[in-house]
Amino acid sequence: MGYTWQYYDLVLLGVFASMATGFVVGTLTTVATTTSVTVCGLFAVAIIGHGLFVNGPVDAPEDLADPVEALN
Template identity: 40%
Template sequence: MRLSIQYYDLILLGILASLVLGFAAGALTALSTAVTVPAAALIGIALIYQTIFLRGPVSSTDDLTEEVHEIELPK
């Protein structure tokens, strides 16, 4: 089985990396982590914004008109 990394996997890694970067900046510099973590979280917010609004999981608005059918799950 071949492992592949997709766009949304990279976005999740980017969000995690921004928070780790904020913590590391607070721990390794004179700046407080109460300042650096929220500041670095802005990078994560930008990634989330781009993923949801600019490059969403649908190709076109026609994808949104498909009817969803209910499935029965085994008990």
Template identity: 50%
Template sequence: MGYTLHYYDLVLACIAASLSLGAGIGYVTSVPLEPALAVFGVIAIGLIGHALFVNGPVDEPEDLTDELEVEEVPQVLSPMGSAE
């Protein structure tokens, strides 16, 4: 089973690319580093906002109210001991 890129993988890559591009412009050109990072940081914040609020990780707001049984929670995330 091969791995495929998803929307959030691309968002993370674009955030890293945005900040790297800002740092690169700050180091290579005569534009000061801080303003270049600030401008490209705003772009990264826009990407984060889009990923969270426009194209959020849930389909419907009702999905947020679904309760999980303890058995459904992966063991690594469960604060409780093993059910066995």
């Protein structure tokens, strides 16, 4: 059975792709690399924000109150 892609795999891929795009644009065009990476970094922040707050890693807000067994 093969690997199945999960939502957070796509989040990580999106962050990498946006930062790599910023580097490539800065390298291959007249746009400064610092500017292009910063602008594309804002897209990465938006992707991370969506992964954390819109489609968070919990099923319900009540799951946030569950005790963490590894720390007990």
